[in-house]
Amino acid sequence: MEVKTTKIKDCFILEPKVFKDSRGYFMESFNSKTFNTITGLPVDFVQDNESESTYGVIRGLHAQQGESAQAKLVRVLKGEVLDVVVDIRPDSETYLEHITVKLSAENKQQLFVPRGCLHGFSVLSEKATFFYKCDNYYNKESEVGIRYDDPDFDIDWQVSSEQALVSEKDLELPFYKDLKK
Numbered sequence: 758m759e760v761k762t763t764k765i766k767d768c769f770i771l772e773p774k775v776f777k778d779s780r781g782y783f784m785e786s787f788n789s790k791t792f793n794t795i796t797g798l799p800v801d802f803v804q805d806n807e808s809e810s811t812y813g814v815i816r817g818l819h820a821q822q823g824e825s826a827q828a829k830l831v832r833v834l835k836g837e838v839l840d841v842v843v844d845i846r847p848d849s850e851t852y853l854e855h856i857t858v859k860l861s862a863e864n865k866q867q868l869f870v871p872r873g874c875l876h877g878f879s880v881l882s883e884k885a886t887f888f889y890k891c892d893n894y895y896n897k898e899s900e901v902g903i904r905y906d907d908p909d910f911d912i913d914w915q916v917s918s919e920q921a922l923v924s925e926k927d928l929e930l931p932f933y934k935d936l937k938k
């Protein structure tokens with residue numbers, strides 16, 4: 758497993774070792790000991806999630822806060838997405854900055870999204886199956902989110918606004934500046 762840092766503290770890109778042979782390939786998609794050693798983070802995942810979306814879908818930007826804050830280890834099983842992480846940790850050097858990373862079944866890259874960050878993705882392939890491990894359980898009441906098109910962040914989702922397919926819930930999300938403090 759190779760690990761690359763990003764400008765957002767504790768937000769890592771992980772590249773698992775892929776063993777290819779005449780049958781296809783094998784990889785350890787997750788190994789707790791390896792993960793904790795290479796990231797230095799003692800993360801204990803408790804819930805796996807999976808979603809499938811069609812081209813142009815944008816899910817997010819969401820996070821759970823307080824006692825229910827979640828770190829996520831995300832990857833794509835089918836297709837390709839543009840993954841987006843926005844740092845909303847007030848004491849972080851990259852507060853309100855964001856990164857984008859292309860994750861695909863092809864590149865097999867994974868992204869570790871630390872607690873305290875908003876997360877979302879846009880689907881760049883016809884369909885995408887998205888899989889992620891969470892280190893805390895779902896708690897709807899603790900959810901916060903901002904609109905994907907918040908002008909303060911100017912995120913390029915690589916999907917035109919005409920093609921973007923966003924849930925009613927996500928269209929009703931506030932801009933960051935309007936979040937109840």
Ligand SMILES: Cc1cn([C@H]2C[C@H](O)[C@@H](COP(=O)(O)OP(=O)(O)O[C@H]3O[C@H](C)C(=O)[C@H](O)[C@H]3O)O2)c(=O)[nH]c1=O
Pocket residue numbers: 806808816817819820876877878895924926
């Ligand atoms: C997240 C979640 C949802 N649900 C139920 C609640 C809804 O009835 C249904 C769809 O939920 P939602 O529309 O919030 O799903 P997404 O828009 O994909 O939400 C996710 O989007 C971005 C990309 C994230 O990083 C978060 O993990 C998560 O917020 O699944 C559950 O039962 N458990 C869960 O952990």
